[in-house]
Amino acid sequence: MIICRCEEVTYKQLTETAEKYKCASRELKLRTRAGMGYCGGRTCRTMVDNIAHSFNGNERDCAQLTLKYQPPIRPISFGDLGDVKK
Amino acid sequence: MSKVIIIGAGPAGLSAAITIAENGLEVLVLDEYMIAGGRLLGQLYEEPNGNWWNGIKESKQLYEKALDLGVKIQLHTAVSNLEKIDSSWVIYTATETYYTSHLLLATGATEAPLPIPGWTLPGVMSVGAAQVMTNVHRVKPGNRGVIIGVNVLSSAIAMELQLAGVQVACITLPKMSLVTKESGNPMNVMNSLLHVSHMAPSAFVKFGSKLMKIEFMKKMGITFFPKNGVKMWDIPIMLRKAVIEIYGDNEVEGVTMATISPTGEVIPGTEEKVQADFVCIAGGLYPLAELAAVAGCPFYHIEELGGYVPLHNERMETALEGLYVAGNITGIEGAKVAASQGVAAGLSIVHNNGTSNQEQNIKKAIQDIEHTRDNAFIQFHPAVKEGKQKLQHYWEEHLNTVKDMVGN
Numbered sequence: 175m176i177i178c179r180c181e182e183v184t185y186k187q188l189t190e191t192a193e194k195y196k197c198a199s200r201e202l203k204l205r206t207r208a209g210m211g212y213c214g215g216r217t218c219r220t221m222v223d224n225i226a227h228s229f230n231g232n233e234r235d236c237a238q239l240t241l242k243y244q245p246p247i248r249p250i251s252f253g254d255l256g257d258v259k260k
Numbered sequence: 261m262s263k264v265i266i267i268g269a270g271p272a273g274l275s276a277a278i279t280i281a282e283n284g285l286e287v288l289v290l291d292e293y294m295i296a297g298g299r300l301l302g303q304l305y306e307e308p309n310g311n312w313w314n315g316i317k318e319s320k321q322l323y324e325k326a327l328d329l330g331v332k333i334q335l336h337t338a339v340s341n342l343e344k345i346d347s348s349w350v351i352y353t354a355t356e357t358y359y360t361s362h363l364l365l366a367t368g369a370t371e372a373p374l375p376i377p378g379w380t381l382p383g384v385m386s387v388g389a390a391q392v393m394t395n396v397h398r399v400k401p402g403n404r405g406v407i408i409g410v411n412v413l414s415s416a417i418a419m420e421l422q423l424a425g426v427q428v429a430c431i432t433l434p435k436m437s438l439v440t441k442e443s444g445n446p447m448n449v450m451n452s453l454l455h456v457s458h459m460a461p462s463a464f465v466k467f468g469s470k471l472m473k474i475e476f477m478k479k480m481g482i483t484f485f486p487k488n489g490v491k492m493w494d495i496p497i498m499l500r501k502a503v504i505e506i507y508g509d510n511e512v513e514g515v516t517m518a519t520i521s522p523t524g525e526v527i528p529g530t531e532e533k534v535q536a537d538f539v540c541i542a543g544g545l546y547p548l549a550e551l552a553a554v555a556g557c558p559f560y561h562i563e564e565l566g567g568y569v570p571l572h573n574e575r576m577e578t579a580l581e582g583l584y585v586a587g588n589i590t591g592i593e594g595a596k597v598a599a600s601q602g603v604a605a606g607l608s609i610v611h612n613n614g615t616s617n618q619e620q621n622i623k624k625a626i627q628d629i630e631h632t633r634d635n636a637f638i639q640f641h642p643a644v645k646e647g648k649q650k651l652q653h654y655w656e657e658h659l660n661t662v663k664d665m666v667g668n
Contacts, residue, residue, distance in 0.1 A: 176379045177439075177668045185375060189438060208527045220546065220567075228438045236628065241552040245341035247353075248292065254354040 178218040188222065192229040196250050201211075201224035210243055212249070228230020263288050263608055265351060265360040266363065267339050270298020271595040272587025272602035273366035274322040279606030281329035283615055289331060290353065290362075292338035296323040298368050298556045299588070300595045301613050302391040304420050307637055316395070322460055342555050349555075349582060359611060361582050365551050365601060369566065369588035372543035374434045374443055379504045379541065383512030387542040391417045394424045398602060402538030406515050407431040408450050408503050409542030412640055415563040417540070419493050429536055430489060432517060436524040438578055443543060445524045446485070446499045452642070458635070483522050502526065507538050545592045564647025566640065567590030573655050574626045576605035577612075584608060591647060592640040593633065600615065600625070600632045 175185040185204045191197075191205050199222050202208065208222050211213030215222070219241050246255075264280050264585050266273045269291035272461045277287045288429050291446025310495060324331060341352040342363075349363040373384045378384070384400065385393075387409070390401040404427040407414050409645045436444035443449065463606035489496030498517075503568035504526060505516040519530035546567035548625035553559065572585050586605035587598035633644065641647065 175375055175379050177375055185437065198665075217373060220543075221375060224439050224441075228441075240665060243550045245552040245554050247554060248338040248340045250340045250354050 177221050178206075178208035178211060178215075180213050180217075181209075183208040183218075185225075189229075191199040192225050196230045197226065199223045202226045203241060214244070214247065214249075215241060216236045218250060264362045264364070264613075265290065265352070265358055266364040266366055267291075268298060268366035268368055268370050268486070268587065269293075269323070269333055270587060270598065271298040272324065272589075272598040272605070273298070273299045274326050274363065275602030276364050276366060276586055276601075276606035276609075277331045277333075278322070278325045278329060279603045280546040280609055281326065281331050283606075283610040283618075285314070285610060285615060287326075287331045287614065288339045289326070289333045290339060290351070290358075291333070291335050294336050296335060297334055299388070302395045302417075302420075302473065303595060304386065304395055304423070305416055305637075313637075315595070317397060322599075325529065334480055339551060341552050342615070344555070344582075345578070347582070359446075362582040362584070362613060363582060364576075364586060364609065365549075365589055366568075366585070366587045366598075366605075367548045367551060367589050368598075369545040369592055370548040371429065371541075372546050372567075374408075374541050375437065376434050376440075376503055376541070376545040377406060378507055378512075378515075379539075380486065381508050381512050382510070383508065383537060384539045386504060386539060387414050387540040390538070390540045391420060394421055394426065394481070398550050400426050401540075402512075402536070403427060404429055404536050405538040405540055406503065406536045407540045407542055408434050408515075409443050409540075409544070410497060410499065411443070411452065411542060412638055413543050413545060414540070414542035415497070416638070417494060417542075418495050418570065422493055424521045428495045429534055430496045430498055430501075431542075432489075433502040433524075434541075435502045435504045435518075435526060436520075440543075444502060446520065446522055449499055450485075452651060459611055487519060503539075504531065507533075509558070512537060512539050545588065547589045549589050552578065552583075552585065552589065555580060557583070561651050562591070562647045562653065564641045564643040565651070569651065571651070571658060574604075574619075574629075574652070575608045575622055576601060576638065577608055579658055582591055582612075587655065591644065591651075593644060594636050594638050594640075597632050597636060604629060615633050618643050 263286040266289045269289050277289050280287050298321050301314040303315030329656045337353050348359045351358040371388050379430045393399045393401045406429050434444045485499050489498035501517045502520045513536040519527045552570035559568045576584050584605045586601040607618045607622045
């Protein structure tokens with residue numbers, strides 16, 4: 175079962191990695207690439223967070239424990255980003 | 261530079277824009293969608309007094325009122341980044357950069373996914389997508405669908421689909437996994453549904469709701485919950501069956517369902533196939549707070565509010581100067597609460613800008629939010645008020661920390 179569509183990371187890969195390393199969601203992301211695709215993790219981030227929290231036993235309290243949000247938070251073309259005049 | 265900027269043209273953003281414009285300030289509203297209204301657009305339901313709440317009509321009224329007051333509304337404009345440079349907020353879109361000293365984030369909510377084997381097939385969509393297709397774009401998502409995830413949002417949308425002549429085969433649970441722990445557990449779901457028993461039109465939600473408040477009765481209730489579900493608006497709601505797979509060669513052809521135990525374990529040998537040409541996934545809503553996160557707002561996870569919410573006070577001010585929030589970004593609630601929060605945020609901006617003293621009006625607006633919340637027809641979480649209290653507590657803690665730092 176696919177969890178991260180962009181990087182084609184499966185539920186099995188994520189749970190096995192999370193179980194082995196008992197890591198925070200950020201580390202889980204870096205180890206599997208889940209959430210690092212072109213959608214910027216907009217589809218799978220809650221699932222990656224949930225899987226990590228199920229194994230690392232951390233209280234979900236502060237923002238530090240979840241995946242970060244990085245700009246650009248919406249897709250933007252290279253042309254627009256580089257301010258290329260048409 | 262004197263212009264106030266609002267991100268999000270839903271009930272919160274538009275109500276704030278109207279309030280601010282009425283007080284003589286210039287306002288620009290940005291929204292990534294092509295129609296103003298946000299999630300309000302999809303809503304269509306009958307209220308207990310017999311009136312129909314038509315989201316498209318409500319959105320149009322707000323939109324036109326804002327335009328009449330001179331509010332500039334720019335649709336189809338996604339904000340990709342946000343930062344503070346000196347004392348102004350800098351807002352980046354694909355082609356333009358905007359500056360303001362008062363920025364309101366009214367970005368609303370988004371849907372959480374529930375992964376199920378086969379959920380990447382064409383024809384699988386979020387329940388909100390089916391709602392927008394049907395109510396806003398007037399396109400049927402299919403002829404016969406299965407909705408996975410039993411909650412307030414999915415049952416409301418099931419009814420809307422049915423009104424549009426789309427058959428809903430059933431509303432059922434997802435197979436339990438680490439990601440669907442809550443939405444796949446029959447006891448949990450039963451518990452959360454009992455709190456919506458006041459939204460009366462369905463026999464299902466009325467179904468012995470008083471008795472069910474007793475723990476033992478709940479267990480009995482879920483154990484004896486009919487395997488084929490209880491019908492609501494003629495749609496079977498199943499709490500003792502779960503979808504274990506969505507199947508189809510190149511697109512959705514149906515789902516495989518199985519009977520589950522009261523704690524959500526699949527009972528082997530009970531698998532059956534249900535034909536459908538589309539599947540809706542209803543994982544519930546959570547605050548869409550990406551921009552608040554990029555801006556550097558502190559966050560707290562408050563279950564009752566639907567997830568991580570940016571720290572803010574009753575006046576809708578965040579911990580960052582000149583940054584305000586209103587609507588579902590502050591917790592999942594109905595459109596009327598969002599609108600009343602928009603008014604409060606708008607007044608705070610007018611006041612803080614030094615345009616006019618709004619102290620009395622802000623107090624009244626805060627009371628209005630409470631009042632609207634108490635009278636809300638749909639409650640997404642039964643303990644929203646407790647969630648708000650937790651947040652208030654975190655805010656006071658924050659103020660004390662700031663004081664300590666200044667004191668040292």
